Amino acid sequence: MKNGTAFGALAHFLQERFPVDKMNFHSMVEKKEVPVHSMSWGYYTGGLTLFFFIIQVVTGLLLLFYYQPTVSDAYASVEYITKYVTGGALIRNIHSWSSSCMILFAMIHMITAFAMKAFEKPREITWIAGVLLLFITFTFGFTGYLLPWNQIAVNASKVGLQSVEAAGQYLPGQLSQLPRMAIETFQGEASVGQSTLGRFYAMHVVLLPMAIAALLGLHLLSVQLHGMSQGVDEPPRKVEKFFPVFFFKDVSLWSAVFLILFVIASTVPFDSFLPFPLLEPYNAMGSTPPGIKPEWYFYFVYYPLEMLPFWVILLASNIAVVVLLLTPWIFRGTSRRTLRYISLAASAYLVVITLFGQDILHMVKPGF
Amino acid sequence: MIDSVLFIALPYLAIFVCVFGSIYRIRRQPITYSSLSSQFLENQGLLWGSVPWHIGILLILLGHFIAFLMPSLWQGAMSHAVVLAGVESLGLGLAIVCTVGLVVLGVRRITSARIQAVTSGMDLIVLLLLLAQVGLGLATAVMYRSGALWCSATTTPYVWSIVSFHPDMSFVQDMPVIIKGHIVGAWLLILLTPFSRLIHMFAVPFQYLFRPPQQVVWTDPRRQEAAVETLSEEESRRHFLKASVGISSGLLLLGIGVTDKLARFFFGPRLSQKEEAELMQFRLDRLKLTAEQKQLELERQESPYILVGELADLSPDEGKYFIDYAMLPAMAFKGEDGLPLLLSAKCTHLGCTVGNKVDDKGKILCPCHLSYFDIKSGEPNPNSPAKLPLPHIGWVLMDTRGNVLVSRTASGQTKGSADQAALAGARVYIAKSLAEETT
Structure with missing residues (x-):
């Protein structure tokens, strides 16, 4: 009998999150309304992330036609794309710029959603799907970074993977080998090599896209089912129709953003921020060149990793993941005012560490 | 007519x-x-x-x-x-x-x-x-x-x-x-x-x-309402007309541009013979590198000894890189006693390859996170991110005829001895037996 009630509670929970009677065009599109208030700009961040994802899919498919995932050919094929294929350099450059933009907007989207308390009942599943989407997006960035097989790509991936191994020292007995074994399974061999390239390639172009498509479907379905969250404390005085008013505003914004992206991608090569030797083909026999750093979107964990003891990072990141996943229940009673302060603090941390991490590191540890 | x-x-x-x-x-x-x-x-x-x-x-x-x-x-x-x-x-x-x-x-x-x-x-x-x-x-x-x-x-x-x-x-x-x-x-x-x-x-x-x-x-008032509605309808029709003209001409231009570029993208580049040759050479070099590495791997699975180099070529100031039995980077120096000094080059912090130039304090530097290692003991500086020493690697010295002159295990036990004259033409090897001993 107890089982029955537990099952009943689960059924009730799901019923509230996925109201079948609302699953029709009328309530999901025609009836949907978007509140207009001072935080309304937050409603555009998710759409922009989606837009950059679409660009990634299209440009990624194009790159697939020429890229070859082997240690001997990967670098040469990327060079072939940028040097010889018509529009190849532009497409690759759009792909790299747009990847950064997608991660940036996914982060902004999460922070604004948090500040607007958009995770409240019945939107818990939307939030959790969103957090998982963010993790997948980071994994996309990490796996894609290795594919050009140049010095920075391989060495940064090595360092990134190896840093997980350090978790072993805090585990007792046989378990201390667990992180190393996990990493070696992930990369397919003792060090980053052909197996790693093959696996990262498979993840980047097949597994992660499938995962992101599934989760994105869930995320968007929930968003359309429950409508936009109110976002502010007072009920909005004005609303606009999702379709066509908000939808067309969204599309206009996308066009403007595409124009900017296109201009940047055709004028500023993404690689131009890296010193030349890091873009040389990877050389397994030589020493690691200086200046190996992850992409900017990993700075928020990279710089603390350089400055603080490993266990602090380990603990903090585990807590952060748990808090993010449990946000709808942890912050259920928190006021929007407080949530906004927390978001501001988090954004301040991210901005400062990303922009000034190098200088802070230099102050803490002279010589870097 | x-x-x-x-x-x-x-x-x-x-x-x-x-x-x-x-x-x-x-x-x-x-x-x-x-x-x-x-x-x-x-x-x-x-x-x-x-x-x-x-x-x-x-x-x-x-x-x-x-x-x-x-x-x-x-x-x-x-x-x-x-x-x-x-x-x-x-x-x-x-x-x-x-x-x-x-x-x-x-x-x-x-x-x-x-x-x-x-x-x-x-x-x-x-x-x-x-x-x-x-x-x-x-x-x-x-x-x-x-x-x-x-x-x-x-x-x-x-x-x-x-x-x-x-x-x-x-x-x-x-x-x-x-x-x-x-x-x-x-x-x-x-x-x-x-x-x-x-x-x-x-x-x-x-x-x-x-x-x-x-x-x-x-x-x-009743008619007023109807009039406003008619007005807004007229307005929206006007907007619709203008917008469709703008959007369709934009789409037309975009379509022409994208089709042109995409067709050429899929058509692929047509290279000149010189470019083709350059590209081929580059690819061949990369393939050779890969082949060399596979060769090294096979060698390490089969041979009991791997040549590191002539003892005379080793220097106390600059390490010679080689690949050890675990396919990881290592380097060889000449020690103070005139015998080889072999160290792993894989940084014990996050696995970067350590630099091979010895500074005036007898240390080598890992460029990733600035760990200094003493080449004699392998120990890192106390405030380095790396905490564990770079392990030593055992070696065997042979003369040109393949007779073992001296050998040393990873833990530092030396067997045999040789005078300067015999060392002159000696070669440094790493040995499978010594590598297995350590693991």
Whole structure:
């Protein structure tokens, strides 16, 4: 009998999150309304992330036609794309710029959603799907970074993977080998090599896209089912129709953003921020060149990793993941005012560490 | 003789009648100077007929006019194969749209009883003539391709010769009969303009697009509401029209650009022989590197000893990189005792390859996180991110005949000894037996 009630509670929970009677065009599109208030700009961040994802899919498919995932050919094929294929350099450059933009907007989207308390009942599943989407997006960035097989790509991936191994020292007995074994399974061999390239390639172009498509479907379905969250404390005085008013505003914004992206991608090569030797083909026999750093979107964990003891990072990141996943229940009673302060603090941390991490590191540890 | 009638007399007659006839009709019978709309009587068929017909024919006529009025500009644009193909396919598509619209209009005029009541004989003649004209145009486009290009040497100078009063039909006299028919059809339509509903082309209400919206002010509150609604509907229609023109021209440009680039993207580059050779060389070098590495791997699985180098080549200041039995980077120095000193080069912090230059304190540096390691003990500096020492690697010294002179295990136990003379030509090896001992 107890089982029955537990099952009943689960059924009730799901019923509230996925109201079948609302699953029709009328309530999901025609009836949907978007509140207009001072935080309304937050409603555009998710759409922009989606837009950059679409660009990634299209440009990624194009790159697939020429890229070859082997240690001997990967670098040469990327060079072939940028040097010889018509529009190849532009497409690759759009792909790299747009990847950064997608991660940036996914982060902004999460922070604004948090500040607007958009995770409240019945939107818990939307939030959790969103957090998982963010993790997948980071994994996309990490796996894609290795594919050009140049010095920075391989060495940064090595360092990134190896840093997980350090978790072993805090585990007792046989378990201390667990992180190393996990990493070696992930990369397919003792060090980053052909197996790693093959696996990262498979993840980047097949597994992660499938995962992101599934989760994105869930995320968007929930968003359309429950409508936009109110976002502010007072009920909005004005609303606009999702379709066509908000939808067309969204599309206009996308066009403007595409124009900017296109201009940047055709004028500023993404690689131009890296010193030349890091873009040389990877050389397994030589020493690691200086200046190996992850992409900017990993700075928020990279710089603390350089400055603080490993266990602090380990603990903090585990807590952060748990808090993010449990946000709808942890912050259920928190006021929007407080949530906004927390978001501001988090954004301040991210901005400062990303922009000034190098200088802070230099102050803490002279010589870097 | 018949040609001079059709290509010289008919044009002048048509133009004369059209200009003066239209002026006469507009001044004398201003009420009739319209399209005689039948939208009232039948709406659905009109929408699907009139709209495609007018969109199609207006753009096609625009194309004809540009070709006639700005021949040099037109010819310059058409000399690009891509533009020519674009204009040709656009024209063909529009002609099909026109035909569909005309057929719908014709069927409507024949089948609807209400329309029949207001249809005159002239309406039917104009309809048939238009259908024939569009059909001949389509046939010309299909059978005599690149009309946009050849027109600049034939029909354009012909039309110019007519309007500049130096008629010269030799430009078109020898053309195929279909094209001649198309030209004659055009003069006939111009001729019929003042006598038919075609005159409405002079009554296009362009000002509707630009005049400010009219607001009807009612004193009755009920009607007031209705008026506002009508106003907003009119407004939105206007916006819709403007937006669709903007969006469709934008999309057209984008489409041309994207198609052009994408086609070339998939077509792939066509390299010169020199580029091809360079590329091939680069790929071959990369393949050789990979092959070398596989060779190293195989060697490490099979041979009991791997050569690191001549003892004489080792230096106390700069390490020689080699790959150890675990396929990880390592380096060899010459120690203070004149014997080899072999160290793993994989940083114990995060696995970067440690640099091989020894500084004046006898330390080597890992560039990733600035760990300094002492080469004698392998120990890192106390404040380095790396906490564990770089492990030593056991080695074997052999003379040129393969006799083992000296060997040392990873933990530092030395076996055998040799004098300076024997060491002179000795070679340094790593040994499988010593490597297995450590693991």
